[in-house]
Amino acid sequence: MPIVDLKLVRGLYKTPGAARLELDVAPRFKPGDRIQARNINPPGHTRLPRYVRGKEGVVERDRGVFHFPDTRVGGQGDQPQHIYSVRFSARELWGNEAPAKDSLMIALWDEYMDPA
Numbered sequence: 001m002p003i004v005d006l007k008l009v010r011g012l013y014k015t016p017g018a019a020r021l022e023l024d025v026a027p028r029f030k031p032g033d034r035i036q037a038r039n040i041n042p043p044g045h046t047r048l049p050r051y052v053r054g055k056e057g058v059v060e061r062d063r064g065v066f067h068f069p070d071t072r073v074g075g076q077g078d079q080p081q082h083i084y085s086v087r088f089s090a091r092e093l094w095g096n097e098a099p100a101k102d103s104l105m106i107a108l109w110d111e112y113m114d115p116a
Contacts, residue, residue, distance in 0.1 A: 020064040027082045027110075033059045034116035035086060037108065046070050048112045056116045057088040060105065068109055081110040 029035060039054035040046070047069055061084065068079040086108050090098035 019066055021066060021080050023065050023080050025065045025080055025082065027062055029059045029062070029082070029084055029110070029113065029115075031059050031061055035059060035084075035108075035113040036116045037086075038112055038114055040112075042070065044070070048108070049106070051093055052088060052106060052108075055088055055092050057086040057092070057106075059084045060087050061085040063107065066109070068111055070109075070111070079111075083107050083109055084113070086113070 034056060035058070036056050037048065037052040037054060040048065063083040063085060065080050066083050068081055071077055071079045084107070085105050088104050088106065090102035090104065091100065093104060
């Protein structure tokens with residue numbers, strides 16, 4: 001793993017979207033696609049919240065290509081992939097007692113999703 005350069009890190013924090021990668025990686029999903037968050041329980045790091053695992057949502061926006069933190073932190077490489085804004089209804093996440101019009105938007109990597 002390369003050594004982190006302080007000047008580079010400071011630049012990332014000062015530049016919006018600076019972590020986005022300009023790589024030609026084909027997206028797996030597009031806005032409007034129904035997805036199901038994978039129901040995984042990895043032994044290490046993940047940014048997939050338990051409360052969305054196994055739940056269905058709708059892709060709202062493709063945010064671009066970024067390094068996949070789950071593999072990067074474990075020394076398994078960057079595995080760049082798309083991140084999507086995905087909307088889940090409150091009732092899908094928390095049941096019929098949740099307000100019918102409420103929803104949650106969350107950022108998910110390709111690796112976390114399957115087509116619904």
